[in-house]
Each structure stands twice: as structure tokens, then as C-alpha cells.
């Protein structure tokens with residue numbers, strides 16, 4: 755865990771230091787069972803909450819030294835991060851080169867300081883959605899809470915004002931309309947995870963259903 759964490763943080767620091775380095779893609783850029791699309795389909799539970807930035811709060815709590823509830827101004831005042839990544843939905847579409855801007859998970863964890871015993875993270879959205887990951891999965895150089903997509907504010911249907919982006923996992927692991935991030939010492943299954951979706955959600959091992 756420690757070595758992997760340090761390596762990820764070094765990659766992130768390099769991105770922060772200079773113009774974004776293009777990642778050298780491997781031949782398996784498209785995970786098994788996926789097809790590339792040029793549009794950005796919308797997937798939700800039939801509710802698209804309209805949360806104005808002035809009403810938006812992101813509560814980050816659980817096993818942390820410094821729990822916070824950020825308002826929009828405080829969130830936007832944090833160190834900003836831009837990254838380009840691919841997006842893989844379990845319903846078999848992938849979209850390449852999504853440009854995200856927001857606040858990276860490294861910056862958020864520097865702020866709240868997760869305790870030593872943290873192993874998992876639970877995410878909630880304003881529509882009642884939830885999902886979960888390991889702590890390890892989200893402490894990576896390409897994970898962020900995004901407020902901007904391809905140069906414009908993330909549209910409401912895609913989770914604006916801000917959504918979680920975890921490119922190396924299937925997209926259901928990224929909560930749209932993010933409202934809470936909770937650091938835990940155990941795993942709690944989210945909305946799709948209790949309905950039979952894979953808990954680990956690794957696109958490259960075709961890891962769709964539990």
C-alpha cells in the first residue's frame with residue numbers, strides 16, 4: 755500500500771508541476787467487452803437534483819482528524835487539478851479523453867487527514883445514490899471531485915455542480931451530485947453494490963457483477 759501510494763502521489767505531483775503529461779497508452783486502452791462512443795450518455799436513477807452552487811455543500815467526515823463541510827467558495831479555493839482520462843461505464847460504453855477539472859483526492863485528504871485505520875471510502879449523492887471503494891483505489895493520481903468537464907461546468911445531468919471521477923473503475927463508482935465522502939475502517943456497500951454489481955469494478959478484468 756505505502757509504495758503504491760507514494761508512486762501515485764509522485765505521478766500526481768508531476769501533473770501538478772507542469773503541463774499535463776500525456777500518458778502513454780497501452781494496446782489495451784479499451785477494456786474487454788467495451789466499445790468506444792463519442793457521445794456522453796446519461797445514467798441516473800430518474801432524479802437529477804438541481805443543486806445551485808450557493809446551496810451546495812460537500813461534507814467530508816468519518817475517521818478523519820479534521821472533518822469539514824465545504825461550501826462552493828471553500829471548495830473552489832482549494833488547490834485546483836486538471837486531468838484527462840477515459841470513462842468506462844458497465845453498460846459497455848467507454849469515452850476517451852474526458853478533460854476534468856476540480857480538486858484531487860490527494861488535496862482533499864491533506865485537508866481532512868484520514869486516520870491510520872481507514873481502509874474504505876463511502877460516497878453519497880444529492881439524489882440518494884451511494885457507492886463505495888477501497889481507500890487504496892481512490893488515492894491515485896487521476897481521481898478527483900470534478901466541477902468542469904471539457905472546459906465547461908459539469909452539466910446537471912452529468913452530476914454538476916460536482917461529481918466524483920475514479921477513471922480506473924467502472925463509472926458507477928463515481929457519485930454524481932456529490933454530497934458526502936465518508937472515510938471508514940470497514941466496507942459498506944453502495945446502491946448498485948447491494949444490487950449485485952461487482953464491489954471491485956475493475957474494467958480490465960471484466961469485473962462487472964458480483
Ligand SMILES: Nc1nc2c(c(=O)[nH]1)N[C@H]1C(S)=C(S)[C@@H](COP(=O)(O)O)O[C@H]1N2
Nearest residue numbers: 795796797798799879883912925926929930
Ligand atoms: N448520484 C449519482 N451518481 C451516479 C449515478 C446515479 O444514478 N446517481 N449513476 C452512476 C452510473 S451507473 C454511471 S455509469 C455514471 C454515469 O455518469 P453519466 O450519467 O455522467 O454518464 O454515474 C454514476 N454516478
Ligand SMILES: [Mo]
Nearest residue numbers: 797843844926
Ligand atoms: Mo453505469
